[in-house]
Amino acid sequence: MRDDASRVDRGRYPKAVTPWEDPDWRDAALGWARDELAAHGLRVTGPGRVRLRPWSVLVRLPVAGRGSVWFKANPPGSAFEAGLTAALARWAPGHVLAPLAADAARAWLLLPDGGELFRDVLDRAPADPRAWEQPLAQYAALQRTLLPHVPDLARLGVPGAPTVRLPDLFDRLVAENPVLPPDDRARLRALRPRLAGWCADLADLGIADTLDHADLHDGQLFAPQPGRFTFFDWGDAALSHPFCSFLVPALAARDRYGPDVLPRLRDAYLEPWTGGGLAAAELRRAMRPAWRLGTLGRVRAWGRLFPAPADEPGDAAPPGAAESAAWLCALHSDDSEPPV
Structure with a gap:
């Protein structure tokens, strides 16, 4: 060819x-x-x-x-x-x-051909704010299924982003990004104690780290038959707190249906996590720090792109630096206040 x-x-x-x-x-x-x-x-x-x-x-x-x-x-x-x-x-x-x-x-x-993309199903069908409920519940069940396999996932080379180490990852992402404006860099460094608190809150919940897709938008799953979904495109994945996965599909649903859809989707995602001695109210509270910390998964994913082209100046920003900076800045933005 x-x-x-x-x-x-x-x-x-x-x-x-x-x-x-x-x-x-x-x-x-x-x-x-x-x-x-x-x-x-x-x-x-x-x-x-x-x-x-x-x-x-x-x-x-x-x-x-x-x-x-x-x-x-x-x-x-x-x-x-x-x-x-x-x-x-x-x-x-x-x-x-x-x-x-x-x-x-x-x-x-x-x-193989996975069938129809979930995005195409949503585009073709009448608007249904509940459409994300089944795939989110199925995805959460998949995350739970994978809990015993976390050591195997690490051996396969899936990057680790442990909940308790996310503050260290945050420090590195802020320090290494070459395009962050000085004011934003200062705001992010001032945010660090709060971010450490979010991580502690999630770790104290007692739900172990597992596979986080980190980019589960409506173009990353197929809908081969009603009520059944197949997930794909795992190149941004990491081993981290499972609830961090909720951010990307929630943003996709919010953009399509508006913010009122989010509490129902949150509960649909959390349902498979019930039954482990945790009250529904505890799980819902945990989604607030997870919403914010899910941002770090997007920052980290953009940082794993190919290096800058060889014919660019040596000090040129690598591909993905601007996108990573935008996700980092969302952490201190008023617009990032979790709506769940």
């Missing part, structure tokens, strides 16, 4: 450094995909459609009798996704998009 401009989508990142530019890598990757498809009795029927981003190489391959499959390659910062995706398919079948093949050593995945 040639790197034909008509087939390659580079989006807003025309200078993103990816391995796609290396013809040897390209031949090896596409050859692996063809071989793995052949092992499933499938064959590619035409040229692929390529999407290049700092965080992935994605190739949509037409397959005889099956529509399309997707080859995905991750950069070093999210190289764990291939092994994680394969492991999740074993530990929680039916809840995640199971790969056709995974090469953890090379960070390569071959993924």
Whole structure:
């Protein structure tokens, strides 16, 4: 497959450094995909459609009798996704998009068509403020299922962001961001004691850290059949407090339906966490610090992009620095007051 401009989508990142530019890598990757498809009795029927981003190489391959499959390659910062995706398919079948093949050593995945995106379902159907309730409850149940596997997840390379260590992560993220305005940097440093208190409150709740998707918006899950959802795209994931996952889907639902939807969605997410001796009121209170601390997951994810292009000046801000700074600033913004 040639790197034909008509087939390659580079989006807003025309200078993103990816391995796609290396013809040897390209031949090896596409050859692996063809071989793995052949092992499933499938064959590619035409040229692929390529999407290049700092965080992935994605190739949509037409397959005889099956529509399309997707080859995905991750950069070093999210190289764990291939092994994680394969492991999740074993530990929680039916809840995640199971790969056709995974090469953890090379960070390569071959993924089937997962059906209709949840976002497309929402766009097509009449507005239903309750639409997020079932996927959030299913996702929380998945997080609980994974609690015994946290040591295995760490061995797979999923980054750790333990609740009790989030203040240290916050310090590093603030110190290392090159584009934070001085006033915002000062406000964030002044916020640090409160942030440490939020972490202590969550840790005292007694719910252990588990897998946090960290970017669970409505384009990150499929709805293959009514009432059943499959989650995918784990490249931003971390091992942290599970409740931090609520921020991103809550923001997506709030943008679509307004803030009044959030208490119902909060309760739908929390329902699988009941029954462990914690009162509903305690769980609801814990969502307030978790809402704020979920922001750190987004900051950290943006910081795991590919490095800046080699032809940029040495002091150029790396990709993702501005996005990370915006999420950091949300921590001290009045607009970030948790509405749940």
